[in-house]
Amino acid sequence: MSALRIVQVTTQTTGGPAEHAAEVAIGLAARGHDSHVVGPITPRTDEARARGVTWHDVPVVSKRDLRGGLASARQLRRLRPDVVHLQDRRAGWLGRGLAPALRARDRRVGVVYTLHGVADGLSDLVAGNARAAARRRRDRWYYLTGERAITRWGGGRVVVPSQAVAAYAVEHVGLPRGIVDVVPNGVDPARFAATATRDDARPSAVWVGVLAAVKRTDLLLDAVAAVPGLRLVVVGDGPLRADVERRCATPDLTGRVELAGWVDDPAGALSRADLYVLTSDAENCPLSLLEAMASGLPVVATAVGGVPEVVRDGVDGVLCPAGDGAAVAAALGSLADDPDLRRRMGASARQRVVDGYTLDHCVDGLLASYAKSREAD
Numbered sequence: 001m002s003a004l005r006i007v008q009v010t011t012q013t014t015g016g017p018a019e020h021a022a023e024v025a026i027g028l029a030a031r032g033h034d035s036h037v038v039g040p041i042t043p044r045t046d047e048a049r050a051r052g053v054t055w056h057d058v059p060v061v062s063k064r065d066l067r068g069g070l071a072s073a074r075q076l077r078r079l080r081p082d083v084v085h086l087q088d089r090r091a092g093w094l095g096r097g098l099a100p101a102l103r104a105r106d107r108r109v110g111v112v113y114t115l116h117g118v119a120d121g122l123s124d125l126v127a128g129n130a131r132a133a134a135r136r137r138r139d140r141w142y143y144l145t146g147e148r149a150i151t152r153w154g155g156g157r158v159v160v161p162s163q164a165v166a167a168y169a170v171e172h173v174g175l176p177r178g179i180v181d182v183v184p185n186g187v188d189p190a191r192f193a194a195t196a197t198r199d200d201a202r203p204s205a206v207w208v209g210v211l212a213a214v215k216r217t218d219l220l221l222d223a224v225a226a227v228p229g230l231r232l233v234v235v236g237d238g239p240l241r242a243d244v245e246r247r248c249a250t251p252d253l254t255g256r257v258e259l260a261g262w263v264d265d266p267a268g269a270l271s272r273a274d275l276y277v278l279t280s281d282a283e284n285c286p287l288s289l290l291e292a293m294a295s296g297l298p299v300v301a302t303a304v305g306g307v308p309e310v311v312r313d314g315v316d317g318v319l320c321p322a323g324d325g326a327a328v329a330a331a332l333g334s335l336a337d338d339p340d341l342r343r344r345m346g347a348s349a350r351q352r353v354v355d356g357y358t359l360d361h362c363v364d365g366l367l368a369s370y371a372k373s374r375e376a377d
Helices: 016-030 045-050 066-079 089-105 120-125 137-154 163-173 217-225 241-248 267-271 287-294 325-336 339-356 359-376
Strands: 005-009 034-039 054-057 083-086 110-114 157-160 180-182 204-208 231-235 257-261 275-278 299-302 317-320
Touching: 005 016, 005 066, 005 089, 016 034, 016 045, 016 287, 016 359, 034 066, 045 054, 066 089, 083 089, 083 359, 089 110, 089 137, 110 137, 110 359, 120 137, 120 163, 137 163, 157 163, 157 359, 163 180, 180 359, 204 217, 204 267, 204 287, 217 231, 217 241, 217 275, 217 325, 241 257, 267 287, 275 287, 275 325, 287 299, 287 339, 299 325, 317 325, 325 339
Parallel strands: 005 034, 005 083, 034 054, 083 110, 110 157, 157 180, 204 231, 204 275, 231 257, 275 299, 299 317
Antiparallel strands: none
């Protein structure tokens, strides 16, 4: 493929889509493409610029931010991209709404939208997920009917990082199977040093994410409390921080949990841990999971969304049903008590990423989607 001008569009400053946009932009620049990001400054902006990405600081702070939306639209028109890759839900609506105008100049402009997740009220429509929130009246209209309509209007392709969410996109959103591409997320293993397993009498688990209801920090903390001597580092922040702080102050957890807050790069926290835990009610293909596996950490995770597509139960870690705190506690206990098991599973987890979930694998898949999008339009 000859060099293309490819623009990642994002409206978020933190979280999986923002991180993924930066990673993909860096990966494309390394392949010789004219790689751009249109979106707000994030913790990865300086690194991306240093590695050849042109970053246009254009914040869009909400669905009602008309000024930000217009600024993004003007920037896209000025850039005259070959491919526009829309990396979060607001960006998806904005870019696909603008797509016919972009193609009026050049009918071969490719438009690709990554469906990173499912609304919490619809999460149980994805295999393995629990419903993470009450289903609101608008959920079906906005996330199913609306998504189907804007996809039809904007054309292009829809990328999903897991087979589980691809099935949701076809069976529930109603997207044509032929425009949905499964491209798993990927990470650069070189950013994450393989962790040396410690024969520590008090092993440490690490959890990374947003302190929000869907992530089930209540289940996480109860499970850790049930494993004597296990320590926990919580990397992240969010609306439930006060609840988490109160739970950590109870006698069964006092002195055992470190609340690290947001960090720009989780690699340091991962390198100091002995195992990784994920307790969500719903996921797609979590970047934090791939980062932990790349760090050589064995995994204890709920078998939600695309997680079982990545983690082989009993090989790279232990999978538990969504919402099953007793199963999570038992899995944590078995790994905490067995350094040899942690070592074997951790080595397998890192190799799993190297073999199929690197940034290079992801960029290869995206370039194939970009090419299909340009051919179709």
